[in-house]
Amino acid sequence: MTPILTLDRGAAARPHAVRPELFVVATHKVRDRSGGSPNEWLPYGTEHAWEPGTRRTLCGEWITGWTVFWDRHFSARPAAACAACVEATLPEASRQRLDHFDSDRRPVEA
Secondary structure, X not given: OOOOOOOOOOOOOOXXXXXXXXXXXXXXXXXXXXXXXXXXXXXXXXXXXXXXXXXXXXXXXXXXXXXXXXXXXOOOOOOOEOHHHHHHHOOHXXXXXXXXXXXXXXXXXX
């Protein structure tokens, strides 16, 4: 008997969709002087999450002229990670449980 291959389409058909590969982008870069790889570039300042093929970070910033660090996958662990990009990487159910703030950092009443 030959197995039949069916392709499910849409997020509803596959609840555990594969997440896109996210890389670090930053407006500035510096040389690594820690004694590791000589002359390696490191992000300086806020590290944003970026999906290849798009022109904006996950938080909505345009990345024109920014450096893409192809060897660095975005992670929420570094203190330099953009909080809005970190929030955008969370599942929808987790984002709904977060406290929401307005532009003045005051809690928004639900």
